[in-house]
Amino acid sequence: MAFPSRTEIVDAMSNPKVCYKANELIGGSIVRKGTRIVQFPGGYATTFPFINCSGKKVAVRCWALDIGNAKQRSAAISEYLIKEQSPLPYFMNFKYVDNAILIKGVLQPVIVMDWVEGKTLKEHINENIERETFLQLAEKFKLMMGELHGKNIAHGDLQHGNIMVKDDGSLILVDYDSMYIEQLNGMADIIKGLPGYQHPMRTRNTKIHSKLDYFSELVIYLSLLIFAEKPQLWQRYYETEDLLFTKEDFVNIRNSGIHKEFCTSSNTMISNLMQKMEESLCKTDIQDLLPLEELLVDKWKKTMDTLFGDGGKVGNQPNPPEKKVYPLPDINSTLSKF
Secondary structure, eight states: OOOOOHHHHHHHHTOHHHHBOSTTTTTOEEOEETTEEOOEEOSSEEEEEEEOTTSOEEEEEEESSOOSSHHHHHHHHHHHHHHOSSOOTTBOOEEEEEEEEEETTEEEEEEEEEOOOEEEHHHHHHTOOSHHHHHHHHHHHHHHHHHHHHTTOBOSOOSGGGEEEETTSOEEEOOOTTOBOGGGTTOBOOOOOOGGGSOGGGGGOOBOOTTTTHHHHHHHHHHHHHHHHOGGGHHHHTTSSSSSOOHHHHHSGGGOHHHHHHTTOSSHHHHHHHHHHHHHHTOSSGGGOOOHHHHTOOHHHHHHHHHHOGGGTSSOOOOOOOOOOOOOOOHHHHHTTO
């Protein structure tokens, strides 16, 4: 599949009479601000707000770079989301349209999606920098990830730009180029995500699978809890491509300023998850990671509840074990073995 340049895509989208070939485009038009065409170039594609022939605002997305099996991947995801009897509310209506637009003499596919009225995660937070905002987002995010796990789905590129907060406060995910569903099992893992959200070993992962999000969901959830604990940190990170942690933090987490400040936090949820992050970074295969809901289980309390009942308050139960200190591998040394 030959991919057009972004300039060629814009030229074709500006020429409906000649270039629009699919019913989803015919009779519609791109959105302009004055003479400027409104477009949103991304890593692999360009997205246009588009008014279809029914007057509905949608998003039209056309690839400019190869993501490997883009046609097969998107067609399968489109079919899955359309046919799913109990669709999750975290995904837009998403339709793969083959042979949709003529660009430089070649028919190209597009994705037609709902237009989401809302803001990216960072934009939403920046307008509501309050403890309660972070806590509410953390809870909504946790529930969303639990539901995705229940359906055996992974987004594959969780980061602030791909998580939208709708006008009603609900969360919705965008950009499905790295998404995993069972129908795509065994497909190559090409889009690795932003380094500040990904386990260092994601770069060595070869096939997409249902565990792609396990590390990034820990990063996002823990970051939101830390911001809730110390909202003044937000201004330091708003304009970066990370949320809170950086790829350098993951190379040696114990040297991270964030780790040093919060690993002994009086907020036990934060200190426990900081330890879980240490443990996760010891793994050399992301398939060995655990989902967020399992990381949040206090296994000691769960054992005591089972043995003694009443929240573990009955009887003379032993003291909880001391936290283990796990040796961290040399990431560069580990990577050199591949």
